[in-house]
Amino acid sequence: MDVDDADHDAPPSDKSEPERVNGGVRDEDDSTSLPPPQGPVIGPKHAPSYRLVESVIEKKEDGPGPRCGHTLTAVAAVGEEGAPGYIGPRLILFGGATALEGNSAAPGTPSSAGSAGIRLAGATADVHCYDIKTNKWSRLTPLGEPPTPRAAHVATAVGTMVVIQGGIGPAGLSSEDLHVLDLTQQRPRWHRVVVQGPGPGPRYGHVMALVGQRYLMAIGGNDGKRTLADVWALDTAAKPYEWRKLEPEGEGPPPCMYGTASARSDGLLLLCGGRDANSVPLASAYGLAKHRDGRWEWAIAPGVSPSPRYQHAAVFVNARLHVSGGALGGGRMVEDASSVAVLDTAAGVWCDTKSVVTSPRIGRYSADAAGGDAAVELTRRCRHAAAAVGDLIFIYGGLRGGVLLDDLLVAEDHAASETTNAASHAAAATSNAHAGRVGGRYGYDERLRQSVSVTAPDGSVVLGNPVAAPGNGEMHNDLNTENERMQSGRLTKGVDYLVKASAEEAEAISATLAAAKARQVNGEVEFADRDRGSEATPSKKPVTSLIKSPDSSGLNNISGVRLHHRAVVVAAEPGGALGGMVRQLSIDQFENEGRRVSYGTPENATAARKLFDRQMSIHSVPKKVIAHLLKPRGWKPPVRRQFFLDSNELADLCDSAEKLFASEQSVLQLRAPIKIFGDLHGQFGDLMRLFDEYGSPSTAGDISYIDYLFLGDYVDRGQHSLETMTLLLALKVEYPHNVHLIRGNHEAADINALFGFRTECIERLGERDGIWAWHRFNRLFNWLPLAAIIEKKIICMHGGIGRSINHVEQIQSLQRPITMESGSIVLMDLLWSDPTENDSVEGLRPNARGPGLVTFGPDRVMEFCNNNDLQLIVRAHECVMDGFERFAQGHLITLFSATNYCGGLVNYTLPSLLQR
Template identity: 35%
Template sequence: MSTVEDQNGEQPSARFGHTTTVVGGTRVILFGGATGDAGRYTITADAYALDLSSNTWQKIQPDGTAPAARAAHAAACVDQFQLVIYGGATGGGSLSSDELYLLDFRNDQSAWMLVPVLGNTPGRRYGHTMVFHKPLLIVFGGNNGQTAENDIWYLDVERAPFQWNKVQLAAGAKAPMPRVYHAAEVCQEGPANGMMVVFGGRTGDNKSLKDAWGLRQHRDGRWDWVEAPTKKGSSPEPRFQHSAVFFGPKLLIVGGRGDDVTKSLPTSVYDTETCEWKNLISINRFRHSSWHLSSLLFAYGGFNHKHPSAPTADLQVIDLTQQPELGVTRKSTPAAPTAGRAAALPETPPTIGRGLGPAQAPGTAPPGNLARSPTPPRLAGTAQAANRRKELVGQDIRIAHQVYVGVPKEFSALVRKISIDKLEDEGKKINKQASPLAIVHEHDGPGIHNRVIKELLKPGEDYESSVGDDSFILDAREVADLCDQTFDHIQKEPMMLRLRAPIKVYGDIHGQFPDLMRLFKAFKAPHDLNEDGDIDTLDYLFLGDYVDRGAYSLETMCLLFALKCRYPAQIHLIRGNHEDRTINQIYGFRDECRRRLGEDPDHHASCWSKFNKCFEWMSVGAIIEHRILCIHGGIGGAIHTLDDIGSMQRPLVVAQVPSTDQEQKVTDLLWSDPTDNDSIEGVTVNETRDPDGSGRIVKFGPDRVHEFLKSNDLSMIIRAHECVMDGFERFAGGKLITLFSATDYCGHHKNAGALLFIRRDLTVVPKIIYPTERSHAVWDSAITQARPPTPPRPLPRARREDFPS
């Protein structure tokens, strides 16, 4: 059942047609709407803040020029602390202006400002929806004063000057009919991840609707609509003036009215994973607003069906863990999401770097009263309040509590879900199939890169059977052409890449091409001729050490280069310590080019030379969503700022014996490791990699990690470079993850290989594979015997009995 919450402070008057928007994770901002009673409604422009820790309202008086009074407008939160308002009605048949207003909470005092926008706009309208799907504000539908619309407009908040763009669908493409008073929300989890989902509304001729549609922009820029299928249950009753929120992969349709205004409608739930509709209890409201925090669904204001002309000021709450139809228990409740970033709010929020308003001064935090609450939010008036406090506290970027494991041998397509802390405990199988459309790219068709993808990208095939075969699918001239094409893309990229989630991150591959194919088979490939790839829904980041030791460095390098050429904006390659001619002439890659391409590697135009030219121009770091730094090695003792990494000059030649501060920074970035455990702090000699004790290669402690993250407004470091037994390993209290994607390192250690899937909400999900019985055959035994591998990191104590040393 729903409960009506007690409210404190300067409570707003009863109203309808308003908006409520979560800001900073613990505050809700109410703006506008209409107050009064039938025939005596007054349109307002007042703003209130609701503190969810105490259900206390405060009327706010921001600086600047506020939007004119309006109702039936739309609002959205950009990043964590910026609220935008667009459109609405002013009463008497008049509409609000087509200006975009921003309420900025990042500085000590809140302030309204008018966002300067060039060119055309969506125009005046009411009853439309607006969502923020980073970095885009998306406006859909509504009524322009004469007719209902089904047009789509978007504005990129990270690209100035700001400009509205109208989406042009392909000729003949399906689209929802024009509508007003519908609801829309962005899904952040499951097969509809990244879609704006629209439900219901009313047509221009006053017909109520009950259809659901998903809108997605593909990575190549295409937009399309997909009508949501129904496999189980009955579609909800037609409705309009309702609201919608996503709870994980489930869309909740809250309240609304149909043709009979006196009839209350149940809360309907659409599961995007099973395509099933179910009904929950009714919230008994329309023209209200709603939001959710953790597993609590809130609804504020609007009309009830018994008195459909007098608005209310009630705050209603439903505990979704008490709804058995949702299949949710309190133990599995997801962390409270933030409104704009789709990432859980950290205890100390990072500086918001790119938004619509003026940039926040470096090193300053958002205002404390909006950034976080010193006390976990509580829900006044509910019997379960005390038990819910801890569940509502904002969380930092987190590692998922479960890891996905691709089963080896003949069952690599089967996926098991098991505990992250007890890798031997099996859980239930999962079988979630995404449904992206095949991406269309300007480089489709003939070309060396397309030939390589066609002939090499075959997930699951047995490459191990051809070990020792000196043939290769390309001749030296073709490999050289592929290197030249790749160089054209790499040289244009900055040393520090700025990337978006969702994204898959891979660690060291070391010529272990069969493992790359097994990871692609178990967890999807970017492009697959036989199945749908997932490149149109996420990016791929590889952290270096593509070559050496393994028997398939050419396959690995040529496929990654081919993918880079085909999808230059979605495949990202950064440099490892083996992407260095001094190193890879010793550890196998030079000899492999000589044997398999029949070339003289020392010739200035050889493929080996061209590969290394590309390596010297590769980026050396990447930042995901301004929060996660990805590098190959570490921060050592010489790297203190992001600029230390981003300012490195190209072509970057690694000094084997660093003699300057800049050379030491390069060595630290590509060669340094974390200390053996969290109890060893500071910067120490790396005796494993630097046995002569020269001090040029070091280990860095957890204190260095915490200091670096704090001073650079980051939340996590992901790095590669070291073999770890489970394929990934946490350090510095989980603030640093080491990732290794090649199994059974050099045929000695029986380690697992892993990738990290970083979801849109910045949850880090490890996905691992175990070595096969024949995995040792893919390592170059001559290299291994002549130059023993660096041993894996010491196992955590709880894991030492699970694997042989």
């Protein structure tokens, strides 16, 4: 098999090595440093220069040593710096070959001319770790069954895990299995992910990348018989896991091997270089992206590549693809200034270390002295590996002049921090400018750290905390006798607050209840207003009304469902561990920002650039909201009460979310695992604390494999209803299939006009815009779904079943948009009723909330569950002391997610999670 012609038979260079730098950057008393930021340059910045890193290797076996054909993968930090168990950002080196064919000497010595290639018998399955903060290499010995020794394999990072696939070793082609190295704990562990159905098959010299934080893409390579061009995708958000062969539209790459694939943060994959079936090196780069309708499409990247190449390395830093080294065949490698290049996907041009490239470079620069620039000569290599951490690009090992290399290089891309087209980076930078910067050896930015993965007791790999520890004792549910005595005074006061709050709500709703009863007695049927006209924001921006378009799709598979109290874990999947290791970032939200300035030739500004111009808008309102608000550990109440969105932005957000709600059924059909939250009541700090303790709905959290369900009462009473509501709507827009909201009794104009939301809108947006925003939110509330059924076994609602609800179809038949005034007794019971005091009180009883409202006993719960073949009712609406309370022998659960309710009740909160 052809794992050959790197430049191993070229004569070794006699050039002097550049001076090594301790840690890659200058210490306070060191006169050497990384190159300072370049001065102002018109147009795209040139490729950066690399320097050697003098890393610490305490024992010989800790260092990776000379090798090629390995992988180098950047892994995020684990935990909070300074906290127990913190593990800093790392580079994980796996596998590779440590010897050359025809070379009996020790690795690292020149081979004889005419050697055949790397020695597969010298392939390894070693794992080495480079700690970025300490500048130290170490040898890891993970638990579990490791992959077989291999080289020319692929690897990609998913949070704190590294996925390994394919390659070739002493026994021939490696299997197509996915191996996962979980690096969350102090002692790493190997896992094997079982994937159903046919897949890419054994191959080597191929490429793999995680696209959009969701799709594992495997492309090309060689299966031992031929060079390939096929494209395979594994959707890590879909279970069971299976590979799917794609047939992308557009002009794609020819069959090739030894290329590189790198994913931009917004989900665009770049396949660069490679060697075709005729052993000809390729210069082209191809972009692959997924359209909103599910289609995948290839497009040729704009710009002129400085040189064809294969067996090179490439990695994205923001929108700049950094390419290094590579072979040309026949013992030749990419030379001098062209050995380091950058494809600036924002400008649509290639740059090398000298200038913007307008035509292919042939040979050395005429101004280069014999031997060229030592710093550029340093990157003249092939079969090496590269990884990026923040603005830093690292390179390790490879092959040059028949010598296996064991050096670590680093460069810093100052221009990348100025690039604004990579939406997720830019959005985060906008909201967190100059915040949270933690200085390290390389100035590594701790804001890039992601939340981490953990291993469940059953061995499955999950994200988040399997049993989240209470923070500061605030989330313990069990109160001992002493604590109960100490808090009894405050508890009594809290009960008084609850009684008062309930009475106020009952008074507010009494007129609506009377009207609903009258309509029911008279047999009237009222349909909600479906005015198709348009409305406008205070600034006259048109707002389109939406007509409901129900989705009638249901669930076909019924499985057992379990409720985990306090435990935030992922469903145990017999098919493997992949679902727990991926953060999802939708790449279906590309928005056209218009054509960018092109610094290349006119033909670059053609339709071939359309995929590269289809980037996620930095100014997208949902992304702005998420970047500004979703800070589980860093959010603080704003010093100025003025809200950060204006009325136009609120209109955009409400329009987008309302369209989604209108397309959903009144009763949602959902799948486990799913996290469920009770009343929030504008207590945004509580929501952030819950996200911090139990995982958050983000690309750095668990959104890809755990859904989120919120049971209503998002506004009123708390001080930050606007933050709560806008973040939930933004999350719904960003993750429409993973985040679900149903309606509570405070999502009604005549209630939230009295209990704080209207006042907050006016106070923080001004009277005109505030009143408009309050009306706009309430129109959206009328579209909210009314209940949700999970796995056809558990129904979730805000209030209860009251006196009138006997079948789920009664809820489903309620037509939206629906107001409290136009609703029926069914809606009133659904949003307002409560269970009786305890399991001994059966039937229907008057509700202490006020006249006309009822409580229902355990017999009603059992009857409803039997009528609808359900196991459980999960509801909110009532403040329960522990945040979680059982009723009807466990067939009804009440959740509440706002602490210190009404300012006087010392209650505790937590989400619950349902799993299969």
